[in-house]
Amino acid sequence: MIAVVDYGVGNLFSLTSSLRFIGLDCMVTCNKKELLNAERIILPGVGAFGDAMAKLRESGLEDTVKELAEVKPLLGICLGMQLLFDKSCEHGEHKGLGLIPGEVSPLAADIDLSLKVPHMGWNKLEIVRNDPIFKYSDNGEWVYYVHSYYAKKCSDYILGVSEYGVTVTGLVRSDSGMIYGMQFHPEKSGEAGLRLLKAFSEI
Amino acid sequence: MISKRIIPCLDVMNGRVVKGVNFKEIKDMADPVEMARWYSEAGADELVFYDITASYEGRKLFTDVLRAVASQIFIPLTVGGGINSLDDFDTVLKSGADKVSINSGAIKDPSLISAAAKRYGSQCVVLSMDVKRVGGKFRVFANGGRIGTGIDALEWAKRGEYLGAGEIVLNSIDTDGVRGGFDIPMLRAIGETVSIPLIASGGAGKKEDFLELFRYDRIDAGLAAGIFHTKKVDIRDLKDYLRGCGVNVRL
Numbered sequence: 303m304i305a306v307v308d309y310g311v312g313n314l315f316s317l318t319s320s321l322r323f324i325g326l327d328c329m330v331t332c333n334k335k336e337l338l339n340a341e342r343i344i345l346p347g348v349g350a351f352g353d354a355m356a357k358l359r360e361s362g363l364e365d366t367v368k369e370l371a372e373v374k375p376l377l378g379i380c381l382g383m384q385l386l387f388d389k390s391c392e393h394g395e396h397k398g399l400g401l402i403p404g405e406v407s408p409l410a411a412d413i414d415l416s417l418k419v420p421h422m423g424w425n426k427l428e429i430v431r432n433d434p435i436f437k438y439s440d441n442g443e444w445v446y447y448v449h450s451y452y453a454k455k456c457s458d459y460i461l462g463v464s465e466y467g468v469t470v471t472g473l474v475r476s477d478s479g480m481i482y483g484m485q486f487h488p489e490k491s492g493e494a495g496l497r498l499l500k501a502f503s504e505i
Numbered sequence: 506m507i508s509k510r511i512i513p514c515l516d517v518m519n520g521r522v523v524k525g526v527n528f529k530e531i532k533d534m535a536d537p538v539e540m541a542r543w544y545s546e547a548g549a550d551e552l553v554f555y556d557i558t559a560s561y562e563g564r565k566l567f568t569d570v571l572r573a574v575a576s577q578i579f580i581p582l583t584v585g586g587g588i589n590s591l592d593d594f595d596t597v598l599k600s601g602a603d604k605v606s607i608n609s610g611a612i613k614d615p616s617l618i619s620a621a622a623k624r625y626g627s628q629c630v631v632l633s634m635d636v637k638r639v640g641g642k643f644r645v646f647a648n649g650g651r652i653g654t655g656i657d658a659l660e661w662a663k664r665g666e667y668l669g670a671g672e673i674v675l676n677s678i679d680t681d682g683v684r685g686g687f688d689i690p691m692l693r694a695i696g697e698t699v700s701i702p703l704i705a706s707g708g709a710g711k712k713e714d715f716l717e718l719f720r721y722d723r724i725d726a727g728l729a730a731g732i733f734h735t736k737k738v739d740i741r742d743l744k745d746y747l748r749g750c751g752v753n754v755r756l
Contacts, residue, residue: 315601319576423507444755
């Protein structure tokens, strides 16, 4: 059973549909007991970093997510990945979960002005370090991104990147090998995304 | 670098995909779920799903059809038709849409753009514009191209961007369904006015039309219905052709 953390942000329809489509049991929950009983956890997220952290804290799930990350595979998607880092400077400085060293910065500050922000659309995911998460993937597969901020100062943890005026952190993993983050949306990345989700279900 | 996108558009009426010419002469084409699945497998980068009579008939979009499509298709899905309020946004987003396209609803109440962008993020708000030449000017039409608003298209595009729209779909009523190529002069006029992604719609008839379109670098995506539905143009062939011509596409 995969538990998708429900802390009041984001549209979870596609995520749960895609997990079910590849034959995985999943539930959307904010219940601590259900999260503790699940085999693995997905932390979704859209919107602003500060709001999302505040909601996670208010729902009493911040510590739960930190505890879970030590004992079972955890996948953060999009903003859910950004929350895994130490901090973000989206609309002021905000502390993250601190599960993976690094920080989240605006793309606009580091890329050419002619490039549009958000970085929205299909981009190639280049594998920079091999990992079981790529069990069913090839190098350079197309994945779908929608984001205006990206993770930096985390090079030791990067498994996959995409180029968009700067090298965008696409896929990260913690030292423990249990915590993954995907900046792109695997649930919106067609077959390539479904294969990454399948690999996560086998971590 | 991100690819240029090829987007089939499913105009839905009474639960079926239909296709018209110049927004009229509606013909029945296919089941939306089957067609969406087929496009997803054929390499479509995104799907647009319009309930074309929802706004005209003043009713809500069919969320049951949307749910059926969204539970089986794992590429971005934009939904439009009869979106007039934040509640409508909420309904379609919870039914599996990733982006919401607003047209007549935004003309009636432009603050819907800013309110939706604030609540769901700009990436979620697509301003769809039906535009036609009137007396040498580009004018915005409402209710599926039926009602002239007198609004200047360039000003409306600029205002939409300012209010927080994340993308613009420009439908040229003049070239819609005619298959004589996209309306490049109209697209250039809007492309020079806004800096958000611009999706071209209306007029695609052959592969070469997409090459001509993407030669203008301000265009992010090409949207079409008829030529894909009738299989006159196969998406994979089109992408092979575009890549051969140096256009960055997802294959």
